[in-house]
Amino acid sequence: MKQINQYVDNVKKQLSSVKKTPVTPETIGVVDEVKDGIVTIRGLQSIGYGDLIVFENNEQAMVIDMLEDSVGAIVLGNYLGITAGQLVRPTGKTLSIPVSDQLLGRVIDPLVRPVDGLQPIKTDTYYFIERSAPGIVQRQSVSVPLQTGTKAIDALIPIGRGQRELIIGDRGTGKTTLAIDAILNQTKGDVICIYCAIGQKNSKVASVVNLLKKNNAIDYTIVVKASASDPVTLQYIAPYSATAMAEYFMDKEKDVLIIYDDLSKHAWAYRQISLVLRRPAGREAYPGDVFYLHSRLLERSARLNDKNGGGSITSLPIIETLENDVSAYIPTNVISITDGQIYLEADLFNAGIRPAINVGRSVSRVGSAAQTKAMKQVAGKLKLDLAQYRELSAFSQFESDLDEETKKLLNRGAKVTQILKQKQNHPYTLSTQVAVIWAATKGYLDDLAIDKITLFEQNYLQDLQTRGKALLVEIEKEKKVSEALEKKLEPIVKENVAELMQEEKA
Amino acid sequence: MDSAHKQKVTIITTYRLGEDEISRITQHIPNLSEYEVEQIIDKNIIAGIIIKTRSTMIDLSLKSELQKLQLMMYETN
Structure with missing residues (x-):
């Protein structure tokens, strides 16, 4: 009782002491248009790229487009509750995700909300989903092999830790299988794996998760899922978010293997956002910055030198081609960004040569330095x-x-x-x-x-x-x-x- | 500035403000008289005051404070 009285007195004292409410003018905006996950907002002058804003119904969005008196933002989640005329406020934060060791073995969406029906991830560490790549000073060249467990790759197209090796081929040529096999081979536990599904069928993601579970590979793997049914905005941020998780482990001096499955669909998602934002369309209707979209992502794969902990991110981006056309826009872009490609062919696959790697057209530009004697x-x-x-x-x-x-x-x-x-x-x-x-x-x-x-x-x-x-x-x-x-x-x-x-x- | 095109300032409160109340606001914002002042009565903000002009807002309403509290409780939950 005494305690309660004391508490009441305390509150009274706090209330009676005239504390000036801080009067801070804030910038606000008004929703102008809502179109398919993308919102145009009038006002909001002093806002930067990547800033988080919040709507009246507490739904959040990330700013990705700024014009003279309006901004475009992508809604992270359900955009159905947002109507024209609603007030928008800046949160003063840049989009970041919680990261921790608890992520291992989990299936999550790009905003680290669990989709496996388990407890949410609780942590105090946050990482920006967009971070600039490590500079030249922090890096060292690829020197340690990453064993994929596939004979043809380890012998002919060796992959080193910190390398970016593209897996390219038509649908149904075993691209995902090859990547998953690389995860299954990391049984020694010295490599943390991240499988980032972008625009995939939910059934496919489910079968990958089951396969990982069956082979006890889920314990050292994180599955980041933005499937075909998820908003296009989540598909767009998925690989960046997955890389932020990889960077957390790299900063903890670990080696990470990350698989982006696949970047063609990621480019599609970005194309959709860009077209809705009325950005000028270029070749194949992709916007002008679609090269930078992937180069800034893949540049974050690195092998840090010992002074910086010696961690690494190895990435295996996947690109799906149509009718073996590697000279389409996105394939050529990603081929030129990566340190080599593994080229899968439907003809070889049908001839029973599996994995259907075309050894002649596949290369690894830096991996041979890491191959064992x-x-x-x-x-x-x-x-x-x-x-x-x-x-x-x-x-x-x-x-x-x-x-x-x-x-x-x-x-x-x-x-x-x-x-x-x-x-x-x-x-x-x-x-x-x-x-x-x-x-x-x-x-x-x-x-x-x-x-x-x-x-x-x-x-x-x-x-x-x-x-x-x-x-x-x-x-x-x-x-x-x-x-x-x-x-x-x-x-x-x-x-x-x-x-x-x-x-x-x- | 042409008086016909005066910039508009919107004041949102739960009841119509009297002269003295407006003059007290003018004490804090001396150039308020240069603007066209519009008063809106909105019981939804519960208590307090919101002053708006173009894309700037001073939100001193109880409603937004409660919302902030709600968000904080949700996040720490």
Whole structure:
């Protein structure tokens, strides 16, 4: 009772002491137009790009367009309650999202509202969704490999931590699968993964989440979802928001792998916003700054030097092409921004070569600096074999009798192509990749029939797991293929080949 | 400025202000007499006063204070 009295007295005292209410004139605006998530506002002179404003119904919007006496803003959420004539106030904040370690294992929308039915994320740390990329001084060059677990990529198109490698191809060529496999391979736990779905079907996002859960990969993964049914404004901010989360972990000296699935739909979302804002349309009706849209995003991927913690963001943006047209506007833009591309082809996919990577047209501009020695040893020969094979295979179709040397090269190329096939959601460790590719490039499989290659690989790997465990451990540890190791691998390969050859004869 | 095109100042209160009340506002905003003053009565603001001109607003209403409180409670919740 005494306490209550004391409290009442306190309040009385506070109320009676004439405290001057701070009189601060604030800038206001009035809603002029509402069109599909984009609001035009009269007034609001002293406001900047990216500032948050609030409507009478507490819905928030971000300013993205400023004219002489009006501003355009994108509503973050439900825009149905906003009507013309409503008052708008600035909040004095720039759009930022809460970040914390709790994000791991969660499925969230770009404003970090949970969509997995679990508790909201509580934290005091906020990151701006738009942040300028680390400068030259803070960076160091790519030097540590990021193992994707896909033989063809790790051997021929190696990806280093801090690199930006584009995955490009038509619909249904396995782009997402390739990216998800890269997440599944990060089982060591030293890489945090972020899957950012932009404009995807909800069913697809759900199946990705289930796949991650099934493979226990969700524990180190964040799924940021702005699906096709979400407002276009959320689709627009999704990759920036996901990158802000990545930056939080990078600043904590972690390595992050981020997948933008896909940036074509992100460009569509931005095109829609721009057209509604009546910005001049350029090629393919995209606005003039669509290049900057993606360059400022991908430039935020970096590998920081040790002085700045040594964290990294590796990004795998995905672009969907139509009819293999890589010379369309958005594909060419993103190709020129990234440090290389993985080119997937529907023809290869239908021919049963999966992953359907066109090795000739795919490149990694910086990744080879990060490749492990063991992989370099076996991949050098592999590249040569494949290059010769490509050159000859087109040519050889016209000639009936080929010389021995050409036949040999064609045979080797066919075998090597077979050995690069891989089942989806079965990432390989570095050592198994090296062991398999080593067998193919050394020519041990040349006498084997093409349809037996997959069987050989299966038996061989099983054999290695039982008999040759020590060899795999050695590759994993030493990261190189020594002569002594080769001598030990040779009999295992030969035995397996012989076994299959005998079966064939019998 | 031409008197016909005087800039408009809108004062929103819950009841019509008397002369002395307006003169007290003029004490704080001396150049108020240069503007065309319009009074609007709006019971929705509960108490207090809102002064508006073009895109600037001085909001001293109880309603907005309560709204701020509501938002704060929602956010800390």
